[in-house]
Amino acid sequence: MxxxxxxxxxxxxxxxxxxxxxxxxxxxxxxxxxxxxxxxxxxxxxxxxxxxxxxxxxxxSPHKLRHFLLTWLKRQGIDDALIQSYSIHESRKSLEVYSKLAIPDAQQEYNEAINKFLI
Structure with a gap:
């Protein structure tokens, strides 16, 4: 279903x-x-x-829309177990593709972390 x-x-x-x-x-x-x-x-x-x-x-495409939704859900912090029921993936391991963030998405977090680094 x-x-x-x-x-x-x-x-x-x-x-x-x-x-x-x-x-x-x-x-x-x-x-x-x-x-x-x-x-x-x-x-x-x-x-x-x-x-x-x-x-x-x-x-x-339907696939791109689906990928966008699942990526967005991951970025919102929704647990994989909840996303899995909508994604129809057999395992949570399959959801890893939606966890990969682009460099621009990670840049702000990187900058915040590196500023805390003691030199």
Missing amino acids: VFVPFPHSFKEMLSMHADPMRKKHAIYLFESSWKKKYSDRGVCKILAEHSEESELAQNL
């Missing part, structure tokens, strides 16, 4: 979408104009279009 985390504030917006879909007797919460579920390729195409409209340097 896959869980999709979202903030409580999103519930109202999701409800505003779900109610009309229910009235249209939609089978899927998000479906194409042909009343079919979106394929993986279709979702990637939609994200690519929005990436282009937003003038992003790189196209978004």
Whole structure:
């Protein structure tokens, strides 16, 4: 089973979408104009279009969004055991990829630590 985390504030917006879909007797919460579920390729195409409209340097993909969310959760100090249930990784060891911070992310902490170093 896959869980999709979202903030409580999103519930109202999701409800505003779900109610009309229910009235249209939609089978899927998000479906194409042909009343079919979106394929993986279709979702990637939609994200690519929005990436282009937003003038992003790189196209978004479901994988990049997932990676961003899991990295963000790690940076917020969320325990791996909690992240693992959303990530669908078999082991916590697999979550290590999300722990790797870029140099700019670590620079401030490095500067603070080095300033405490006694010379």
